[in-house]
């Protein structure tokens with residue numbers, strides 16, 4: 001008889017943020033942030049400009065250290081960047097002198113994979129993001145949406161367990177943005193990761209996320225967390241979608257008003 005011991009990790013969150021704060025000189029960018037992100041969950045960070053979304057993402061990525069508190073991944077403090085945490089930024093950050101294939105093969109190359117394997121991995125991930133046939137193109141010859149697909153493929157080619165995305169679709173036109181949202185969900189359903197996705201768009205957050213963390217400003221902190229239980233694929237005209245959008249809009253507007261911007 002096969003006896004399966006209860007997994008010690010079954011209830012352990014993938015990412016834990018405990019009392020995290022971040023100061024830049026005297027400026028308190030984040031204060032008292034507590035969040036637990038379950039493995040394979042999709043979390044969106046939402047809030048007005050300057051509330052610390054990127055700072056929080058950068059602390060999970062290991063690009064910035066908390067001034068107080070802890071950021072843990074798999075129960076261990078984050079000490080710096082890791083190939084297990086892939087990052088996608090708004091600006092594609094591709095190497096212009098490398099083809100799409102060689103951009104995606106970069107991570108596997110750093111990991112010391114042989115040339116044939118690097119290319120095989122890169123082809124596979126380019127196909128996953130819908131770019132089969134575009135392997136030999138340089139970033140300069142790709143549209144914004146295609147560049148962002150390459151950036152996603154490049155992050156996925158390291159097979160990270162955490163995918164951190166900082167307004168990845170912010171620079172795209174509305175139509176391309178919606179297509180890439182659908183594609184991202186398709187990829188996430190196929191190749192599960194713990195995703196943390198920063199956005200300014202309430203509709204994008206409701207379309208994508210299991211949980212939406214709405215942040216407060218001055219200092220940046222968690223204001224409210226919403227579990228989105230609308231079944232996928234989500235329709236933006238769904239009454240629950242519209243209701244939630246309105247509720248979150250009021251919350252975010254209150255934060256923007258605090259800043260005296262409107």
Ligand SMILES: Nc1ncnc2c1ncn2[C@@H]1O[C@H](COP(=O)(O)OP(=O)(O)OP(=O)(O)O)[C@@H](O)[C@H]1O
Pocket residue numbers: 024027029047048049050051052053054055056220
């Ligand atoms: N390296 C830094 N040095 C000094 N201040 C910083 C630094 N990084 C961020 N800040 C400040 O910390 C605060 C939070 O910035 P952050 O970029 O995290 O906000 P955000 O919510 O991501 O904003 P946006 O939506 O505009 O990208 C801002 O006031 C910003 O000016």
